[in-house]
Amino acid sequence: AQKVTQAQTEISVVEKEDVTLDCVYETRDTTYYLFWYKQPPSGELVFLIRRNSFDEQNEISGRYSWNFQKSTSSFNFTITASQVVDSAVYFCALSEANFGNEKLTFGTGTRLTIIP
Amino acid sequence: DAGVTQSPTHLIKTRGQQVTLRCSPISGHKSVSWYQQVLGQGPQFIFQYYEKEERGRGNFPDRFSARQFPNYSSELNVNALLLGDSALYLCASSLGVQETQYFGPGTRLLVL
Numbered sequence: 001a002q003k004v005t006q007a008q009t010e011i012s013v014v015e016k017e018d019v020t021l022d023c024v025y026e027t028r029d030t031t032y033y034l035f036w037y038k039q040p041p042s043g044e045l046v047f048l049i050r051r052n053s054f055d056e057q058n059e060i061s062g063r064y065s066w067n068f069q070k071s072t073s074s075f076n077f078t079i080t081a082s083q084v085v086d087s088a089v090y091f092c093a094l095s096e097a098n099f100g101n102e103k104l105t106f107g108t109g110t111r112l113t114i115i116p
Numbered sequence: 117d118a119g120v121t122q123s124p125t126h127l128i129k130t131r132g133q134q135v136t137l138r139c140s141p142i143s144g145h146k147s148v149s150w151y152q153q154v155l156g157q158g159p160q161f162i163f164q165y166y167e168k169e170e171r172g173r174g175n176f177p178d179r180f181s182a183r184q185f186p187n188y189s190s191e192l193n194v195n196a197l198l199l200g201d202s203a204l205y206l207c208a209s210s211l212g213v214q215e216t217q218y219f220g221p222g223t224r225l226l227v228l
Contacts, residue, residue, distance in 0.1 A: 004158075035216075037219070042221065043204055043221060043222045043224070044219055044220065044221040044222065045159070045206060045208075045219035046219075047216060047217075047218055047219075050216050091158050091159075093158075102147075102149075102164065102172075102210070102213055102214050102215070102217070103149075103161045103164065103172050103174065104149075104151070104159070104161060104208075104217060105161070106158030106159050106160075107158055108156075108157055108158050109157075109158050
């Protein structure tokens with residue numbers, strides 16, 4: 001069975017600091033996808049990134065970067081120079097490449113608060 | 117382009133009642149998935165539909181059912197509501213079964 005663990009329940013940092021959100025996953029499949037979603041207070045989940053298990057290259061998008069390490073089954077998310085607008089709950093998710101469907105398994109989320 | 121839309125935004129029901137939640141996918145998307153998010157938890161998968169056929173079902177009782185229409189919109193039905201059904205119900209759409217899912221704003225259901 002697949003599982004996603006986000007050990008950090010809540011994180012608070014002062015604006016402009018860098019912050020890393022941890023994600024550890026478990027799966028028996030060799031082909032799978034990893035995701036990060038942002039959930040602001042409005043409740044809607046906002047898609048941030050999708051990576052497949054064969055692509056371990058780190059990715060950078062503006063102030064966001066992601067570090068994927070298969071050796072440690074981790075897919076960590078770093079926000080550089082944090083801003084108040086980054087305050088939200090962030091979810092890491094996993095889906096296995098089962099052709100039948102793409103069920104997302106989510107972690108319990110990390111609540112990030114950026115203090116102005 | 118319009119994103120995923122859901123209706124209603126909020127709903128209050130009493131135990132034992134039935135509820136129907138609606139979802140319209142992003143234009144061109146043929147797959148719709150439903151998730152339940154209890155306060156303080158991550159979303160839990162309920163159903164995925166593609167081309168009107170059920171493609172996956174999560175660990176939910178038979179009180180939960182869904183369907184997808186020819187225009188790819190979807191309804192989630194929950195019968196015999198329990199207090200524990202109080203949650204945010206999220207709908208997500210994707211181009212196909214193995215594509216990225218984009219979520220709607222959700223329906224907040226409160227069961228009293």
